[in-house]
Structure formats: structure tokens, C-alpha cells
Amino acid sequence: xxxxxRAFRNISRRKIRASLVIIALxxxxxIMISIPAGASANQQSAxxxxxTLSNTISLTESSINQTATQIDCSLTPSFxxxxxxxxxxxxxxxxxxxxxxxxxxQFGGGGGIPGEFGGGAFAGRGSTPMNESLYSxxxxxxxxxxxxxxxxxxxxxxxxxxxxxxxxxxxxxxYVIQGIPLNSSLIDSFPILPTNITAGRNLKTxxxxxxxxxxxxxxxxxxxxxxxxxxxxxxxxxxxxxxTSGVSDRTTLYMSLSDAQTLTNNAGxxxxxxxxxxxxxxxxxxxxxxxxxxxxxxxxxxxxxLTSLQNMQNSYxxxxxxxxxxxxxxxxxxxxxxxxAISATSMVVLFVMLYTVRERTKEIGTLKAIGFSNWTIxxxxxLEGVLLSLIAGVFGIAIASxxxxxxxxxxxxxxxxxxxxxxxxxxxGLASAATVTLTPILVLIALGAAVVLGALGxxxxxxxxxxxxxxxAMKYE
Amino acid sequence: xxxxxxxxxxLSKSYSLGKRDVQALSGINLQVNKGEFVSIMGPSGSGKxxxxxxxxxxxxxxxxxxxLDGVDIASLPEKELYKIRRSKVxxxxxxxxxxxxxxxxxxxxxxxxxxxxxxxxxSQKANGLLKSVSLEGRxxxxxxxxxxxxxxxxAIARALANDPAIILADEPTGNxxxxxxxxxxxxxxxxxxxxxxxxxxxxxxxxxxxxxxxILLLKDGKISREKQGLLLAKKKLLxxxxxxxxxxxxxxxxxxxxxxxxxxxxx
Numbered sequence: 067x068x069x070x071x072r073a074f075r076n077i078s079r080r081k082i083r084a085s086l087v088i089i090a091l092x093x094x095x096x097i098m099i100s101i102p103a104g105a106s107a108n109q110q111s112a113x114x115x116x117x118t119l120s121n122t123i124s125l126t127e128s129s130i131n132q133t134a135t136q137i138d139c140s141l142t143p144s145f146x147x148x149x150x151x152x153x154x155x156x157x158x159x160x161x162x163x164x165x166x167x168x169x170x171x172q173f174g175g176g177g178g179i180p181g182e183f184g185g186g187a188f189a190g191r192g193s194t195p196m197n198e199s200l201y202s203x204x205x206x207x208x209x210x211x212x213x214x215x216x217x218x219x220x221x222x223x224x225x226x227x228x229x230x231x232x233x234x235x236x237x238x239x240x241y242v243i244q245g246i247p248l249n250s251s252l253i254d255s256f257p258i259l260p261t262n263i264t265a266g267r268n269l270k271t272x273x274x275x276x277x278x279x280x281x282x283x284x285x286x287x288x289x290x291x292x293x294x295x296x297x298x299x300x301x302x303x304x305x306x307x308x309x310t311s312g313v314s315d316r317t318t319l320y321m322s323l324s325d326a327q328t329l330t331n332n333a334g335x336x337x338x339x340x341x342x343x344x345x346x347x348x349x350x351x352x353x354x355x356x357x358x359x360x361x362x363x364x365x366x367x368x369x370x371x372l373t374s375l376q377n378m379q380n381s382y383x384x385x386x387x388x389x390x391x392x393x394x395x396x397x398x399x400x401x402x403x404x405x406x407a408i409s410a411t412s413m414v415v416l417f418v419m420l421y422t423v424r425e426r427t428k429e430i431g432t433l434k435a436i437g438f439s440n441w442t443i444x445x446x447x448x449l450e451g452v453l454l455s456l457i458a459g460v461f462g463i464a465i466a467s468x469x470x471x472x473x474x475x476x477x478x479x480x481x482x483x484x485x486x487x488x489x490x491x492x493x494x495g496l497a498s499a500a501t502v503t504l505t506p507i508l509v510l511i512a513l514g515a516a517v518v519l520g521a522l523g524x525x526x527x528x529x530x531x532x533x534x535x536x537x538x539a540m541k542y543e
Numbered sequence: 544x545x546x547x548x549x550x551x552x553x554l555s556k557s558y559s560l561g562k563r564d565v566q567a568l569s570g571i572n573l574q575v576n577k578g579e580f581v582s583i584m585g586p587s588g589s590g591k592x593x594x595x596x597x598x599x600x601x602x603x604x605x606x607x608x609x610x611l612d613g614v615d616i617a618s619l620p621e622k623e624l625y626k627i628r629r630s631k632v633x634x635x636x637x638x639x640x641x642x643x644x645x646x647x648x649x650x651x652x653x654x655x656x657x658x659x660x661x662x663x664x665x666s667q668k669a670n671g672l673l674k675s676v677s678l679e680g681r682x683x684x685x686x687x688x689x690x691x692x693x694x695x696x697x698a699i700a701r702a703l704a705n706d707p708a709i710i711l712a713d714e715p716t717g718n719x720x721x722x723x724x725x726x727x728x729x730x731x732x733x734x735x736x737x738x739x740x741x742x743x744x745x746x747x748x749x750x751x752x753x754x755x756x757x758i759l760l761l762k763d764g765k766i767s768r769e770k771q772g773l774l775l776a777k778k779k780l781l782x783x784x785x786x787x788x789x790x791x792x793x794x795x796x797x798x799x800x801x802x803x804x805x806x807x808x809x810x
Contacts, residue, residue, distance in 0.1 A: 068656075432640040434602055436701070437629020437657040440622070511680040536628070537601040539640055540592055540713055 069442065073449040076422075077457075087418050088458045091411055095462025097473050098407040099512045100505065103466070104474020105400040107502045112389055119382050123375065125310070130371045133257055134346045135211070137353050138366040139204070140338040141194040143488050166502045198336045201363075209348040214510030215336040217245035218318075221298070241283050241317045243297070245326020245336075248273050256342050260320055266291035266306030269320055278306040278320045283398050286317075298329050396478050403477055408519060411455070415523025415540045419451045423531045440532035447531045451524020452517055459516025463509055470501040548708050548741050549575040549598065554607035554617075556593055556764075567593040568764040573605070575709075579614075580735040580742045580774055582752035585761035591745045592713060594761065598743065599632050599711045600624040612708040616691055629657040633702030637714035639694040642684040647697045648682040654704040672700035673748075676730060681806060692723030699730060703740070712744040717750050728754045 077084050086392045198215045205213045222240040225234050246258050250271040253259055259268050260278060269278055277295065279287065284307050289295045293304050302321065310316050329335050343352040346368075423430070430443060466473070554571040557564050568590045575581050585591050596602035596611060600616050603624075609617045612631050616624065633654075634640075641650045652671035660668070673682055676696040686694050695715060702710050712731065716724040728751045734740045735756075744755060752758050753772050760768040771783045782789050782796035795802055 072642075072644075079644045101580075241718060428640065429642060432636070432642075433653075434625065435628060435634050435640075436654045437625055437627050437705075439657075462568065506590075535601070536625075537634060539634070540601065543584050 067451055069446040070453075071159035073446055073453050076210055076450055077285055077454055081086060083418075084454070087414065087454060089158075091455060092461035092465055093408050094411045094414065095516060096469060096513060097412070097458050097477065098404055098515065099462060099466040099508060100470040100473035100502070101400045101403050101407070101477060103470045103504055104478045105396055106505075106508075107474070108393060108396055108478070109315060112386075115389075116386060123379055125384070126375055127372070130368050130375065132261075133341045134368045134476055135349055136257070136348060136368060137339055137341040137343060137356065137362045139201070139341055139356055139360070141196050141364065148229070167408040177466075178411045192522045195335045198334055201339055201360065204208055204341060204356055206271060207359065209344040209352050211342045211344045212256055214252055214256060214342070215323060216338045216340055217243075217259075217323055217330070217332065217335065218297070218337045219243045219326070219330050219410050227461050239317060240286060240298075240530075241280075243326050243329065244315075246320060247323045247392045248536060253345060256340075258340060260308035260315060260318075262309040263306050264309045266304070268306055268308075270370075271320070273305070274322055274325060275302055276305045277302040278308055279304055280308055280310065280316055280318055282317050289437045291528065300329055324380035342478030368408065392479060399478060401424060411458075412523040413453050415520055416454055416526065418454070419447060419524040419527035420530070422450070423527045423534075426531075427534055427538050429542065430534040431536050431540070434534065434536035435539040443534070444532040447528035448521055448524045451528065452520035455516045455520025455523065456513070459513050462516070463504070463512055466512075467504055470504060474502050482515055546577045547574045547789050548577045548579075548612055549573070549743075549775040550608075550610040551598075552610075554594075554604050554609060556590075556597060556602070556604045556606075556775060566598070566764055568604070571764075571766055573759070573766065575741060577708075577741055578739040579734070579757065580732065580755040580772075581757045581759060582755040582772060583743065583745045583759045583761055584747065584749065584752050589645070589761040590764040591761050593764075595713055595743070595745050596775075599634060600627045629654060630705055631708040633705070633707035633710045634694070635698050635702050635710060635712035635715045637717040638684070639691075639698045639718070641694055641697055641701075643686050646683050647678060647689065647700075650686070650697055651700045651704055654701060658705055668704065671701070672703055673697070675703075676700045684768055690723070691719055692726055695719060695723070695727050699727070699734075703734070708741065709760050710740055712742060712746075714746055715744060716746065724751065726747070735774070750801065775790065788807045 071135070090452050148270060201213075204210060220237060220239045220242050222238045224235050225238050246253070246269065248269055248271055253269070253271065260280075263278070264281065266278070269276070277297070279289070284290060287295045289304050291304055291307060294301050295304055296302075297319070302325075308315070308320070321329075323336075327335065341352065341356060343349045343439050349369070351368050356363060357365050357454075434440075551573040551679050552572055552637040554568055554573075555566070556568040557566045563755050571594065584592065593602065595616075597604050600619075600705070602612075603621065607617060608615050611627065614627065614631075616627055618625075619627065625769050642653070645653070648666060650668045651672055652665040655665045655668065664762075670679075670682055673679060673696075676691060676699055678700070681689065681693065686697070689697065696716075699710075699715075702712075715731070716727055719727060731742055731744065732754050735742050742755070744751070746752050754774055755772040756774040758770050758772050759766050773783065781787070782799060782801070784801045785796060787796060787798035789796055
């Protein structure tokens with residue numbers, strides 16, 4: 067019958083009171099645990115987002131630099147062209163429903179940077195179909211080294227989203243077909259093929275019926291090098307896998323232009339012309355000449371793309387600064403709320419133990435009359451407080467393991483990175499409910515905090531108990 | 544000549560009540576020998592409980608000396624008194640003061656825990672003590688499952704746990720009815736006769752006091768009178784009134800014809 071046993075029996079002796087106190091303390095502790103978990107999730111999300119954006123920008127920049135002489139020519143996307151080929155291909159990230167808003171983080175565009183940050187940042191490889199034969203005169207412009215017709219088609223599933231009473235059908239892109247003319251004069255001299263082959267081989271001259279998939283495509287179709295893959299009902303042999311090289315190719319699979327045109331039933335149709343200038347000094351004059359010859363074309367040079375990238379970077383920095391400000395606010399709020407929760411927990415322990423000591427004055431007097439030292443009495447009451455707090459801590463962890471996302475959502479300001487009107491569109495918000503998790507370290511800290519708070523809260527009541535006069539045992543009501 | 548277990552010299556105790564000093568005890572001199580059973584009687588406010596508190600090291604006197612088993616407890620600092628309480632004193636309270644969340648054996652074990660007795664030894668001794676107070680088979684019962692008389696027996700067993708030099712009983716029969724009252728006094732008297740336990744009992748009950756060896760009357764903080772109880776007579780087999788020899792089972796003194804069983808006289 068040690069002091070621990072007596073402390074435990076004293077707690078269990080008044081079950082309803084102990085249960086109520088434990089529930090109150092448990093919720094207080096659950097909040098105390100959930101807040102740092104939420105704040106930490108926000109921090110991690112912000113870091114991860116920063117990392118992703120930085121990687122994208124640096125890969126894109128390096129890719130742009132490699133294509134200094136490249137000029138993208140495409141038709142400006144227009145709504146008239148929606149549903150160009152409704153049979154099996156869509157040339158735009160938009161479905162048939164016009165005037166919708168779209169979330170580029172989910173719906174990668176046909177051009178630009180598909181995948182996470184689509185939205186046509188570099189609308190070079192356009193999404194609007196154009197008749198290749200109408201632009202054959204570009205090749206005769208002075209200082210044009212080559213003209214490469216490209217056909218790009220996004221494939222995916224249509225999703226209907228309702229918002230404010232209206233329905234929008236959006237194409238959720240699963241893969242992007244890119245048809246490239248496989249002439250040795252073009253593929254040997256100009257950067258039009260994927261550059262980062264991670265398995266198998268790249269496309270080569272006169273290849274037909276073969277594809278090079280991206281790693282994402284490989285996972286999506288569940289095939290590897292040497293396997294057959296069925297695309298839009300036709301079987302292709304997978305000859306290679308490419309890793310992302312930074313530009314718009316996370317979900318892009320490459321095949322010959324003629325295969326792509328046949329596959330999508332679009333003979334003679336392309337979505338962009340990649341014009342290569344003889345050298346980087348004449349890029350600007352060539353672009354001007356193209357613009358003069360075909361004013362309907364959107365002409366984008368590497369310089370334009372770099373400028374666009376710079377804008378994107380600036381916008382990204384602003385968004386990140388906003389996010390950082392909100393994160394700082396979150397941390398301040400988190401600290402304030404934790405202080406309140408800690409104080410509440412200590413106060414609950416303090417008042418409960420004070421009440422207990424007062425209620426048990428005679429018992430304490432008896433123990434002292436029997437020969438208990440002040441220290442033993444103090445230890446017993448402190449142990450009771452710690453035990454109470456520890457039991458509540460365990461329940462608090464159990465509650466937090468389920469309700470931490472809810473608590474952190476309710477108690478912390480929402481943090482999102484918003485860069486409106488930028489190529490980002492809206493970047494994903496930071497900590498979502500699902501990302502708030504309790505780490506083992508946090509659980510250990512919570513248990514430690516429960517012990518410390520229990521000890522702190524019961525310190526004064528235990529000291530009061532130890533100072534009880536033993537003669538109290540002789541008082542009879 | 545018996546060895547003194549308690550010696551009080553010129554003991555005084557006063558309290559401050561606001562601006563007024565209250566003299567609870569003054570000039571008390573008393574010697575209690577080993578194996579004696581002394582009752583202290585007196586009206587309310589006469590200082591009985593104060594005296595018991597001082598003797599039990601629950602309170603410190605303001606003057607005089609109190610030697611308990613050779614140690615002057617009046618000169619000991621407050622923080623040392625618990626050591627005397629745990630080893631030399633056993634308390635029996637009017638309201639039993641058992642811990643409600645412990646069973647009978649665990650209640651008896653508590654004082655032994657204070658002096659570091661090992662668990663097995665504690666349990667064994669507690670069982671033995673409960674047996675000696677006729678509570679064999681009730682060891683696992685918690686106080687609420689015991690009658691008032693049984694609870695007081697557990698309290699007496701607890702008081703004996705550390706073989707104290709002296710048992711201090713504060714109105715041990717105060718919360719008991721007739722039969723239980725007699726049983727508890729008888730139990731204390733038997734402990735005194737058979738084991739030589741020194742007992743000082745504060746009581747209002749003259750019948751209970753009469754069963755002790757010596758009766759002290761306290762009035763206004765002083766011992767105003769002292770007389771022999773029936774127990775002394777029993778021990779010595781002498782009539783307390785005329786001093787002539789009596790037999791243990793006799794109810795009246797064959798010489799002076801006075802009753803030997805009951806002390807009707809009130810102070």
C-alpha cells in the first residue's frame with residue numbers, strides 16, 4: 067500500500083467527479099496537442115509548396131535557356147473552338163461548358179505546365195487546332211532554320227462541378243499526346259524530343275506505332291518499356307520512359323506526328339508550330355516577321371517565356387510572403403491558445419486538488435497523527451494531481467488523434483497561398499484537415515506536459531495538505 | 544516501583560484568541576507508569592483534548608516539560624514530532640478515523656508503512672492484531688461494511704501496530720451504543736491487563752472511566768482530583784474503598800460491602 071496505490075484509490079473513490087475532471091482536462095489537453103500539430107502541418111505544407119514551386123521554376127528556366135532560338139506559334143485559344151473533336155479528343159483543358167472557372171492545380175492544360183501548375187503559362191504549344199498547310203509560308207521567312215509542326219491533345223475524363231447553381235464540365239487531364247515529326251533533319255538538330263530518358267530509348271527517325279511515356283503515364287497505364295499500351299483504342303509499343311525535364315511534360319507521351327494525327331482523326335491538323343531561328347540574335351526579327359505574316363498567331367519567344375517566368379516568380383514570391391505572414395500569425399495565435407490551454411489545465415488541477423485537500427482535512431490530520439511526514443503527505447497529493455493529469459493526458463491524446471484536424475481547423479487561422487491573376491492561378495491551400503497528424507514526439511511531449519502540469523497544479527494544494535495540523539484529526543463535527 | 548513512561552512537569556498551554564489569551568492548561572504535573580490505564584474526565588472546555596494533543600505530540604505546550612518514554616517532547620522542534628508520533632504513540636479517535644478507501648488490514652498496516660516495515664511482515668502483523676481484537680475474517684472489509692464497534696476495534700488494532708509506548712484514546716466510546724461501549728472498554732482493559740499496554744483515555748463516560756486504573760478530573764486546565772478506578776482493584780485484588788482482599792469474581796467487598804463492578808459516583 068504505497069503512496070501511488072493510495073493516490074490511485076483516492077482518484078477512483080469518487081468516480082463521477084474524477085470522470086468529469088478527466089473529461090475537462092482531456093479536452094483541454096487535446097486542444098493543447100492539436101494546435102502545435104496543426105501549426106506544424108501548416109509549416110510543412112508551406113515548405114513543401116515552396117520546394118515544389120522552386121523546383122518548377124528552376125527546371126523551367128533551364129529548359130527555356132536550352133530553347134533560346136525557339137519561337138512558339140499557335141492560335142490564341144478561343145471559345146469558338148471548344149469541343150473541336152468531340153469524338154475522342156479535346157484540344158483544350160476546358161470541357162464543353164464555357165465561362166467556367168478552373169482549378170489549374172487539378173486540371174492541367176494542354177500547354178503550359180500541365181500537372182500541378184497548368185494554365186497556359188507558356189501557351190506555346192497551343193491548344194487550338196490549326197491547319198498546318200496554311201502556315202507553310204513561315205518556312206520561307208529569312209533566318210528561319212526549321213519549322214516543326216506539333217499536335218498536342220489532352221485526354222482525360224469529364225467532371226461536372228456545380229457552383230452557385232451552375233454546372234461546369236471540366237476535363238480532368240490524365241495524359242497529353244504530343245505528336246512530333248520524326249524527320250532526322252529535325253529531331254537530330256532541334257530540341258523537340260524529351261531530353262531526360264530514364265528507361266528504354268528515345269523516339270528515332272521513322273518510328274511508328276511506338277510511344278515514349280512519361281513516368282506519370284507509365285504509372286497511369288501500368289506499363290513499362292517493352293509493354294504494349296492501348297491509347298484511344300490503338301495499341302502502341304512503349305519504347306522508352308522519360309522523366310520530367312521541367313516544361314510541361316509530366317503527363318506528356320510522345321509519338322510520331324502522323325501517329326498522333328491518325329489516332330485523333332485529325333489529318334493535317336496541328337496545335338502549334340515550333341519555329342527555330344538561325345541563331346539567338348535573329349529570334350526577335352523572325353518573331354516580328356511571323357507576326358506580320360500571320361497576325362492571328364500568338365508568337366512567343368524564349369525571351370517572352372523568360373519574362374513570363376519572371377512574372378511568375380514575382381507573383382510566387384508575393385504569394386509566399388503572404389503565406390509567411392499568415393503562418394506567423396498562426397504561430398502567434400497557436401502560442402496564445404496553448405498558453406490559455408496550459409493555464410486552464412493547471413487551474414483545473416489546482417482547484418480540484420484544493421477542494422480535495424479541504425475535503426480531506428481530517429484524513430490528512432489522521433495520517434499525520436499516525437506518523438506521516440509532511441513530505442509523504444505532499445508527495446501523495448502531488449502524485450494524485452499528476453495521476454489525474456496523466457490519465458487526462460492519455461484521453462486527451464486519444465481525442466486529439468481523432469479530432470486534431472477539427473480543433474486545429476477551428477482554432478488556427480486558415481493559411482492559403484493565393485496568387486490571383488498569375489500563372490499559378492490558385493495554388494493549393496496549406497494544411498488541410500487530412501495533413502494534421504500527431505507525431506510520436508508530440509505524443510511524448512503531451513504526456514510530459516501532463517505530468518508537469520499535474521505537478522504544477524497540485525503543488526500548492528499538496529503544500530497546504532502537508533501543513534495541515536495533525537490535531538485536525540481530533541476535530542469532530 | 545514501576546517505571547514512568549510519561550512524566551509531565553508544570554505543563555501549561557495557552558492560545559491567543561484574538562487579543563485575548565486563553566489558558567487551556569496550567570501547572571499540570573503528572574506521572575503515568577508503564578502498564579497503567581489512566582482516564583481523564585472533565586467538563587467540556589476543561590482542557591482534556593488539549594492535554595491529549597500535547598501528550599500525543601499533536602500540539603506543542605507553551606510551558607513545562609513532557610517526558611514521553613524518556614524524551615522531552617516539549618523541547619523537540621515541530622518537524623521532529625512526527626517521528627515520536629509514529630513510534631511511541633498510538634491514537635484511538637472518537638470517530639475512528641479509518642481511511643474509507645482501505646480495508647481493515649490495510650488500515651492497520653498504515654502506521655507500519657511509516658516506519659518502513661516490509662509488506663509481508665505488515666500484513667502478517669495486521670492480521671494478528673485484527674485477530675486480537677476479534678476481527679478475524681473481516682480483514683478484507685472496508686470500513687463501511689463494518690459496524691461502529693468493529694470500526695473502533697480496527698482503530699485500536701491500528702493504534703497497536705507499531706508497539707507504541709502509550710495509547711492515547713480520545714472518547715473511544717463516544718460514538719458507540721451500550722453494548723459496543725462496554726466491549727471497547729473491556730478490550731482496552733484487557734490489552735492493559737494482558738499485554739501491559741499503557742493507556743490514557745479521555746472520556747465523558749464515568750462508567751467507562753471507572754473501568755480504568757486511575758481517574759483524573761480536569762477542571763479549568765488543572766488536575767483538580769484523582770481517584771482509583773476499579774481496574775486497579777482488579778489488578779491488585781484489593782477493595783478500592785477499604786483495602787481488604789477480594790476475590791476476582793466478587794461483586795461486593797466482603798468487608799465494607801461496597802459494589803466493586805460499577806462506579807456510580809460522578810465527579
